[in-house]
Amino acid sequence: MLDQSLFRTAMSKLGAAVSVVTSDGVAGKCGTTVTAVSSVTDSPATLLVCINRNSWSNKTIKANGRICVNVLAHEDEEIARIFAGMAGVPAELRFDHVAHHQGTTGAPILTSALVAFDCRISEMVECGSHTIFLAEVVQIELGEDRAGLVYFDRHYHGVAPTAQRIA
Numbered sequence: 001m002l003d004q005s006l007f008r009t010a011m012s013k014l015g016a017a018v019s020v021v022t023s024d025g026v027a028g029k030c031g032t033t034v035t036a037v038s039s040v041t042d043s044p045a046t047l048l049v050c051i052n053r054n055s056w057s058n059k060t061i062k063a064n065g066r067i068c069v070n071v072l073a074h075e076d077e078e079i080a081r082i083f084a085g086m087a088g089v090p091a092e093l094r095f096d097h098v099a100h101h102q103g104t105t106g107a108p109i110l111t112s113a114l115v116a117f118d119c120r121i122s123e124m125v126e127c128g129s130h131t132i133f134l135a136e137v138v139q140i141e142l143g144e145d146r147a148g149l150v151y152f153d154r155h156y157h158g159v160a161p162t163a164q165r166i167a
């Protein structure tokens with residue numbers, strides 16, 4: 001089998017947008033920082049999100065059957081740290097540190113998100129350490145045009161929108 005740390009080092013070269021996946025429902029509220037998000041199809045509009053099976057969020061999302069994918073702005077690096085459990089904030093207090101409101105599915109939408117995709121889970125596939133959640137988008141909330149947050153080479157970086165780029 002391929003060396004796990006080599007795979008992780010290799011994946012650090014694949015830059016990816018940083019999002020916070022939130023959920024609320026019968027199992028309560030949760031939120032976690034992710035990069036494993038991809039578009040699957042636009043008819044019906046569907047995303048995939050991979051969440052570690054050992055995480056508290058995984059169990060909560062399975063029970064709630066809904067998620068919101070909140071794409072973070074560069075200025076919100078601290079939100080990424082909080083929801084990755086890296087800012088010393090306990091999981092149950094994470095939402096006290098961010099302005100949020102409820103989306104169509106009841107999942108929290110982070111008010112400062114560049115864009116929020118509120119979704120219903122349509123399928124779940126277990127794959128090794130992670131669950132792949134296929135999620136049908138039921139509402140999109142577009143935020144302000146600001147720089148995006150990307151994780152590359154184990155560090156956070158900003159990506160400016162085209163209109164703000166220096167020629």
Ligand SMILES: Cc1cc2nc3c(=O)[nH]c(=O)nc-3n(C[C@H](O)[C@H](O)[C@H](O)COP(=O)(O)O)c2cc1C
Pocket residue numbers: 018031032033034035036037050051052054055056057058083084085091151
């Ligand atoms: C930049 C970054 C990207 C991450 N991407 C993912 C991801 O795609 N899927 C995942 O399950 N965890 C990911 N994590 C780890 C989770 O954010 C972290 O382990 C989580 O907050 C702990 O899970 P819990 O709080 O739901 O128990 C990432 C962490 C960082 C810092």
